[in-house]
Amino acid sequence: MTETxxxxxxxxxxxxxxxxxxTVEGHAITRPSLSYWQDAWIRLKANWRALFSLWLIxxxxxxxxxxxxxxxxxxxxQDLRQVSSAPGLAxxxxxxxxxxxxxxxxxxxxxxxxxxxxPPTTQVVRLVWxxxxxxxxxxxxxxIVPVTPGKAYGLPLGNTMSASTTHYDDQLDLDPQxxxxxxxxxDADGRRLQExxxxxxxxxxxxxxxxxxxxxxxxxxxxxGVGDRVTLAWHPLGTDYLGRDMLARLMQGGRASLFIGLxxxxxxxxxxxxxxxxxxxxxxxxxxxxxxFADFVIALPFLLFMILLKVAFGIGPGESGIMPMIVAMVILxxxxxxxxxxxxxxxxxxxxxxxxAKLLGARTSYIMLRHMIPNTLGVILVTLTxxxxxxxxxxxxxxxxxxxxxxxxxxxxxxxxxxIKTMLTHPxxxxxxxxxxSVTVLAFNLLGDGLRDALDARMRSRG
Amino acid sequence: xxxxxxxxxVQGVITVWFIATATFLAMHMVPGDPLSGEKATSEQxxxxxxxxxxxxxxxxxxxLIYLGNIAKGDLGISFTxxxxxxxxxxxxxxxxxxxxxxxxxxxxxxxxxLLGALTALYRNKWPDAAIMLLVILGISxxxxxxxxxxxxxxxKLNALLGFSLLPVAGWGTVSHMIVPSLVLxxxxxxxxxxxxxxxxxxxxxxxxxxxxxxKGLPPTRVFSRHQLRNAILxxxxxxxxxxxxxxxxxxxxxxVFAIPGLGRYFVQAVQQLDYTVIMxxxxxxxxxxxxxxxxxxxxxxxxDPRVRVD
Numbered sequence: 001m002t003e004t005x006x007x008x009x010x011x012x013x014x015x016x017x018x019x020x021x022x023t024v025e026g027h028a029i030t031r032p033s034l035s036y037w038q039d040a041w042i043r044l045k046a047n048w049r050a051l052f053s054l055w056l057i058x059x060x061x062x063x064x065x066x067x068x069x070x071x072x073x074x075x076x077x078q079d080l081r082q083v084s085s086a087p088g089l090a091x092x093x094x095x096x097x098x099x100x101x102x103x104x105x106x107x108x109x110x111x112x113x114x115x116x117x118x119p120p121t122t123q124v125v126r127l128v129w130x131x132x133x134x135x136x137x138x139x140x141x142x143x144i145v146p147v148t149p150g151k152a153y154g155l156p157l158g159n160t161m162s163a164s165t166t167h168y169d170d171q172l173d174l175d176p177q178x179x180x181x182x183x184x185x186x187d188a189d190g191r192r193l194q195e196x197x198x199x200x201x202x203x204x205x206x207x208x209x210x211x212x213x214x215x216x217x218x219x220x221x222x223x224x225g226v227g228d229r230v231t232l233a234w235h236p237l238g239t240d241y242l243g244r245d246m247l248a249r250l251m252q253g254g255r256a257s258l259f260i261g262l263x264x265x266x267x268x269x270x271x272x273x274x275x276x277x278x279x280x281x282x283x284x285x286x287x288x289x290x291x292x293f294a295d296f297v298i299a300l301p302f303l304l305f306m307i308l309l310k311v312a313f314g315i316g317p318g319e320s321g322i323m324p325m326i327v328a329m330v331i332l333x334x335x336x337x338x339x340x341x342x343x344x345x346x347x348x349x350x351x352x353x354x355x356x357a358k359l360l361g362a363r364t365s366y367i368m369l370r371h372m373i374p375n376t377l378g379v380i381l382v383t384l385t386x387x388x389x390x391x392x393x394x395x396x397x398x399x400x401x402x403x404x405x406x407x408x409x410x411x412x413x414x415x416x417x418x419x420i421k422t423m424l425t426h427p428x429x430x431x432x433x434x435x436x437x438s439v440t441v442l443a444f445n446l447l448g449d450g451l452r453d454a455l456d457a458r459m460r461s462r463g
Numbered sequence: 464x465x466x467x468x469x470x471x472x473v474q475g476v477i478t479v480w481f482i483a484t485a486t487f488l489a490m491h492m493v494p495g496d497p498l499s500g501e502k503a504t505s506e507q508x509x510x511x512x513x514x515x516x517x518x519x520x521x522x523x524x525x526x527l528i529y530l531g532n533i534a535k536g537d538l539g540i541s542f543t544x545x546x547x548x549x550x551x552x553x554x555x556x557x558x559x560x561x562x563x564x565x566x567x568x569x570x571x572x573x574x575x576x577l578l579g580a581l582t583a584l585y586r587n588k589w590p591d592a593a594i595m596l597l598v599i600l601g602i603s604x605x606x607x608x609x610x611x612x613x614x615x616x617x618x619k620l621n622a623l624l625g626f627s628l629l630p631v632a633g634w635g636t637v638s639h640m641i642v643p644s645l646v647l648x649x650x651x652x653x654x655x656x657x658x659x660x661x662x663x664x665x666x667x668x669x670x671x672x673x674x675x676x677x678k679g680l681p682p683t684r685v686f687s688r689h690q691l692r693n694a695i696l697x698x699x700x701x702x703x704x705x706x707x708x709x710x711x712x713x714x715x716x717x718x719v720f721a722i723p724g725l726g727r728y729f730v731q732a733v734q735q736l737d738y739t740v741i742m743x744x745x746x747x748x749x750x751x752x753x754x755x756x757x758x759x760x761x762x763x764x765x766x767d768p769r770v771r772v773d
Contacts, residue, residue, distance in 0.1 A: 299478045300485060301707065301752055303714070304745045307733050308489045393605055400607050401714060401730045420611050420719070424618060434608040442603035 036374060043454035050450020053443040060440055064254035075248035076408050079233055081122075081207060081215070083175070084426040087238040087246070091176070092229045093205040095212065099124050099171075114183050114197035117167065121206030122174040127181055127199075128167040135185035135193055137161055140168045143180045144425070147198045153182045176205040205232070238428050240418060246432055253410035254436060260322060260395045260411075261440070264329040265387035271330060272337025273380055277372075279338070280345030291342065294335035302332055306394065307403055325404060329391060337383050344376045351375075378455035385448035389441040396437050412437045468761060475753045482749035483533055486742050487526055538743030541732075549743035552728060557747075559634060560713055560724035566644035567709050568702075571651035576698060578652070579659020580691060583667060594656065601653025606712055609646045610719040617642065632721040643720045647713055651705045655698055662694040669693075696767050703756035710748065 034042070044050050068075075082091065117126035127140065141147075143154025157170055168183070184196040212230050237246035279290040309328035310321060348354060348371065357367050392412075398404035399413030406414065412433040419430030513519040517528055532539065538549035578598075582591040614631055621627050630639050666672060667690065675685045714726035721727075725744065732740035 296478060296481045299749070299753060300482055301745065301748050304729070304748055305485065305489070307729075308486060308741060308745055389603070396605050397607070397715060400605075401718060402734060416605075416607060416611075420607070423611050423615060427615065430608070430611055434605070434611075438600075438604045438608065441605075442599060445599070445602055 036378075040378070040451075040454040044450055047450040047453065049446050050454070053446040053450065056439065056443040057447065060254070060436075060443070061258065064251050064258055067251040067254075068248070071247055071251065073233075073235075073245045073248040075244060075252040075410065077244065079235070079239055079243040079245070081205075081211075081232060081243070082235060082239050083243040084241050084422060084429065085175075085235060085239050086426065087236060087428055089234070091205060092231045093207040093212075094121065095209055095228050095230060096121055096123050096206045098208050098210070114181065114199050116199070116201065120201045120203045122176055122203055123171070123206045123208070125170040125174065125179070125181070125201055125203060126167065127170065127183065129183055129197060131163065131166050132185040132193055134187055136163050136188040137186050137190075138166065138168070139184040139186060140170070141182040141184070142170065142172075143182070144177070145180070146200075147180045147182055153184070153196070154180065174203055176203055178202050207232070237432055238426075240415070240429050241422050241426070246429070249410050249415060250412070250432055250436060253405075253412045253415050253433065256322060256405050256409060256411040257392055257395055257413065257437070258440070260325055260329075261388050261392035264326045264333075264391045265384055267326065268330040268334045269337045269380060269384045269387060272334040273341050273376075275334060276338035276341030276343075277345050277376075280342040280349070283346075287342070291339070294338050297332065298335045298339075300332060303394075303397070305332055306398065310398075310403055322405060322409075325395065325398060329394065333387070337380070337387075340379060340383060341376055344379050345372060348372055348375045382448060382452045382455060385444060385451050389444040389448075392437060392441055392444075464764070471757045471760065475757050478753050479746070479750045480530075482753075483530065483746050484526075486745045486749075487529055490738055490742055491522065533746060538746065539739035541737055541740050549740055552740060553725060553744070553747055556723060556725040556728050559722060560710070560717070560726055563640065563644055563647060563713055563716070563722065563724060564706070564709050566640055567648035567713070568651070568706055569648075570644060571648035571655055571705065571709070572698070572702065574648070574652045575655025576659050576691075576695060579656040579698075580663055580686075580694070582656070582660045583663030583694075584686075586664065595660075598653040598656050601649050602657075606646060606650055607715045607719055609649055610643070610716055613642055613646055614719065632719075634720075634722045634724075639722075643716050643722060647709060647716045650712065651709055655701070655705070658701065659694060659698055662697045663690060666690060666693050696763075699759070699763055699766050703759035706755045706759070707752045710752065 044054075081093070085091070111130060114127060114129040117128040118124075120126075129138070132138075138160045140157045140159065141153035141155060142157050143152065145154075147153055155172075157168070157172060160166070160168060170181070179201050180198055181201055182196050182198045185193045187193055207230060215233070233245075235245050235247065237250065239245055240249065275290065275294070279287045279294075306325075306328050309331065310324050351371075354367055354371050357371060362370075395404055395411060396413030396416065399406075399411050400417045402417065404413055405411035415433035416430055416437070419433060423430050510519070517525055520528070536550070538553070541547040541549060541552065578594050582594045585591045617629050617631050621629070621631075629642060630636075633639055672685060672689050675689045676682075680688075710726075713724060714730050716722070717724040717727035718730060725748075729741070729744045729748075731737075732744065
């Protein structure tokens with residue numbers, strides 16, 4: 001600043017009245033100015049939980065979109081050789097000769113109790129026992145848990161219906177696992193003759209050469225002999241109760257779940273924004289009527305009407321209905337956003353900077369673009385982020401009660417519904433889809449928290 | 464107060480009327496009609512049946528009959544169960560759902576308020592972190608997953624103990640109610656905990672709290688009389704919607720735990736396309752939820768003297 005020395009008060013030199021020269025160094029802005037969104041992005045990046053969630057969501061999208069290109073297993077193909085198999089590495093099977101029940105030589109009973117006539121395989125378990133005097137019939141049971149006194153024998157496989165037949169060939173739905181076989185000799189009146197014999201049988205996976213060739217498990221020129229091992233199709237996350245690959249189904253199911261989870265909120269939030277901003281802008285009586293109607297729609301019990309609308313669209317139980325689900329969500333869920341946006345618009349309309357802009361002669365379109373939209377967009381974005389997990393939940397809930405996505409299509413919700421039936425014996429069929437739903441919902445919730453903190457100082461959660 | 468109550472009740476009746484109308488219209492969009500499922504109907508029989516049930520009337524007349532029946536409290540007769548009125552179904556199965564719901568909401572409210580207060584007291588210490596982790600889990604895991612895995616846990620626990628400590632499913636005794644109501648209330652509890660926490664943190668530095676400390680009140684008294692009492696208010700506000708969430712959320716719990724409640728009945732009716740039961744239950748649930756929100760709003764005046772309306 002140019003100094004103008006004052007000699008004494010009251011006596012100003014004549015050049016004091018000359019215009020000042022030189023530059024005035026006021027408050028220089030040394031750092032680049034940040035827009036609202038740049039600032040929000042910086043704050044979001046500082047929040048490791050939100051950032052991690054963002055990457056998790058990206059990974060989840062990659063899993064369902066790119067996944068099927070990498071893991072090219074048909075999600076609808078049934079591997080009946082491996083039904084409800086647990087997750088793990090590829091399993092192998094022994095090549096066995098074809099077996100036809102009844103056509104084989106009956107095994108000769110040795111002079112001892114219940115034993116096996118041949119190595120047990122998933123093809124057949126051949127039981128044989130010595131005759132019990134006075135027995136007219138033998139009942140054969142199979143259990144998957146040890147048979148202890150007082151406990152059930154398990155699945156009744158059948159009976160020999162003669163005193164002379166003392167062998168049984170079990171071919172019923174055998175899995176490579178441990179079974180407990182029980183044989184009960186009974187007399188002509190059906191009375192038990194003695195304590196039943198029980199044996200533990202560890203069944204090995206087996207496959208015939210013809211089937212292995214048909215499934216493409218062995219090369220055309222390859223001819224492994226009986227007793228050789230072949231590697232079965234690999235299911236890293238196991239298979240479901242129909243022998244379908246879990247990994248492929250999780251990818252396919254994720255597409256449905258995420259599609260509904262993303263598209264439905266996007267649509268109803270947009271509808272809500274349009275409705276709310278119109279009501280907020282026009283105001284007065286129109287606003288009153290519009291908001292009263294929104295209040296009524298909010299009062300509808302959401303899940304009941306969701307189901308009702310699906311029935312009304314003619315989508316009965318057992319039919320796949322992704323579109324009706326989205327339409328029903330859009331019809332029922334817009335008022336929440338509409339209310340919020342209307343409130344926001346009313347608030348922003350009264351703000352000083354809008355008044356100032358008006359005084360400076362800004363056009364309505366400028367005020368809209370420059371002030372109204374940027375100031376409501378944060379709230380809208382946060383609403384959208386929280387709407388996504390609740391839409392995923394709704395899809396899962398509806399599919400779970402059989403009103404959502406139905407076979408042959410899959411969603412994480414319908415897979416959970418399938419998995420719950422076999423939960424006690426094969427928990428992985430429920431665990432994986434449930435995990436996918438939970439992780440996705442968690443990621444969107446944490447991202448929503450982070451976005452809310454980053455975008456809106458007033459809505460910032462304390463702590 | 465009386466005027467406010469009456470105004471709310473009138474609003475409630477209008478809302479129920481709106482729900483009934485929406486239900487009626489939605490069901491009329493369904494292709495086909497209730498009689499198309501009947502076997503061997505000649506034209507004449509069909510016409511007679513239509514006349515009997517008023518199905519040959521114009522839609523406006525049908526709507527008026529429908530509204531009249533609802534006003535009289537008659538919700539119709541089930542299509543799939545012979546000689547069973549929707550009213551009977553509700554009378555029989557709703558108490559079960561209500562018992563489950565009341566237990567769940569009690570658990571959710573008490574648990575949410577206490578846990579939320581605890582996190583605020585131990586802010587940024589390990590109890591806060593632990594509870595907030597549980598809250599995040601409670602919000603992110605669907606209730607049917609909790610239900611399924613709690614059943615699995617009961618099975619394992621019973622096997623471990625060698626006797627049946629808790630029943631896996633079913634209904635009848637108090638022990639049947641414990642696990643389902645806990646699972647049902649979990650999501651709401653997580654939500655209330657979160658709300659309570661932020662509401663507690665907001666008033667921890669309030670002037671009146673500082674004054675209470677300054678005049679030498681014991682901390683426990685400041686906590687119970689000044690902090691808790693004021694922080695509870697937002698929780699009470701959302702209790703109405705929370706009841707709605709728990710009532711409709713009970714569908715899944717009733718399905719998984721084989722509880723003969725109205726929710727399970729509703730799902731069954733939907734799966735069998737039992738139109739009258741679907742419509743009746745929807746209107747009944749709608750009316751019930753509207754009533755609950757009104758009751759909660761009225762109670763709010765007693766909890767918070769500042770909003771008491773006259």
